Amino acid sequence: MTNPPGEKLSKKISVMIVDDEELARHVLRQLLAKRPEMEIVAECANGLEAVKAVTEKKPDLIFLDVQMPKLTGFDVLELIGRDVPVIFVTAYDQYAMRAFDVHAVDYLLKPVGRDRFDAALDRAKSRIGAHINERMPRGEELAAAARPPQQFLERLVVKDGTKVTLIPIAKLDFAEAQDDYVALSTAGKKHLKQQTIASLEASLDPDSFVRIHRSYLVNLERVARIEPYGKDSRLAILQDGSRLPVSRAGYARLKALLDQRA
């Protein structure tokens, strides 16, 4: 082993391994054992554990499997933001590969070989500490790039502290823009997510969700009625009684969609 540049620092690089298969974790563990400058601080068998462990252990680098139960590798990335560089490890996924090609720090294909592993590690190390994140896109952008074309989101993942909530799209009532966040309303509860309302709108089925206002995106299924409100503007009354403002342009979009359904 050559002396990697990281060796000069007294502190070891902390690494986290996330994979739902014990044997797959074992392969990475063994490959990492030959790199003394690396220290495994956590191993997780699913995405929920991973999100929690990232907050607690603050690793320098994560090896992340893509296909996992509950939360996929992309969901995890979306939730942890861009604070930590990630090396994806996957068996085969054509869309994921596309995302890698566009945005990756690096990715490894299973079965993982020593040479390829070392190369990925060196590449990641050179970015750690420095301006690692400049070239990393936001998690949600990467996740969007990994989504098969012409397919809309089926659920949203939201993190509140270490608690992760999955919201199936059908259960989303409406979303409200709040600066850099969107407040997702589902069954009377609100969840804050760091995303713009425009990018949320783009990832949802336009036949089900309408931008009725600059700040509001509504699930068409939930709209009970529309009432006039003052001059030139209207209110959308939802089934649960919520009242949302409807702009003139928003009303035109809403009406077009309702006509198309009728």
Place this chain on the structure above:
Amino acid sequence: MHPLLTRGRFGLYLLAWIPLAAILVYLMATAGHLSWQESAVLILPLSAIYVLVCLAAWYPAKSAPLETTPLSRLALTHLLAAAILSLAWIQIAKALAYGFSRFSALVQLPEHLAPHIPILFGAGFLLYLLAVAYHYVVLSLEASREAEGRVMKSGLLARDAELRALKAQVNPHFLFNSLNSISALTSIDPEKARDMCILLAEFLRMTLGLGEKTSIPLQEELSLLERFMAIEKVRFGARLQAEEDIQEDCKPLLIPALLLQPLIENAVGHGIANLPEGGVVRLAAHCRDGLLTITIRNTFDPESTPARRSGMGLVNVRRRLEERYPGQATLQTRTDGNEFRVDLSLPAETKEAKS
């Protein structure tokens, strides 16, 4: 649709009638009583009428196909039709002759026509039979062209199916994940790694050469699934459990090769793989009253989205069943709490009955 009522063919048909009408005019004019003028005036409209009458020959020709209708019935049908139509035709001829007799030049037409009625009847009779023969030729040409198209289409379908089967047999996820497991095992447990190599080799060998068209005994498919599950169990460890309930006398029954494999793969990939704690895949097969019923049940995460549960596997299995046993096989899926269930029912075929 009448085969002659397309633009090209109808034109040819009309063209064929021009010499026939000319011959008829000649025959009537040279037989003695009718002048050339009288013959032409009478025969031309008569021919035009018969052009249409003969088109009708298609219907008896179609309802009495040459291959399946007994000769006696064939003869009776067409001779009778020829006689009736020809009789009707000479009545029209008489009426026409009577009508034309109002013109001074044609006053004697009915009188001159009378001795020629038998010739006209004979001509009508033969012309109709000729039309019948012609329609039979057209019908058989059309049938052979259709058969040719069918053969070509089924050939294409078969090749397409084979390609699809090949692709389906070796799911890249399955293959690469298995290889990754093996690479881990080589250092932990070399013996287990070798076992896994052998399992994988056996599985691949068994699927090779199994096209979509082949039928195999249920037993053979089961032993293929056994390999598959053994490999997946190494990967998922305790998360994957399997249960089997196979009625002994079902085992020799024939099923399309690799019919169950994609369903079991779905049960593992879309069911168990999404559960952090894992689950059970249950396979049951029973046969009764000439029907083979197979049930595959697996635990799944009801919160995972539907698209992750179904996949292309089900669509392909349903299509294959429909092609192989049109209207005789069913595939139903349903969810019950955290259990996903596929019910298959297909005719119980044995080797003897098939050959």
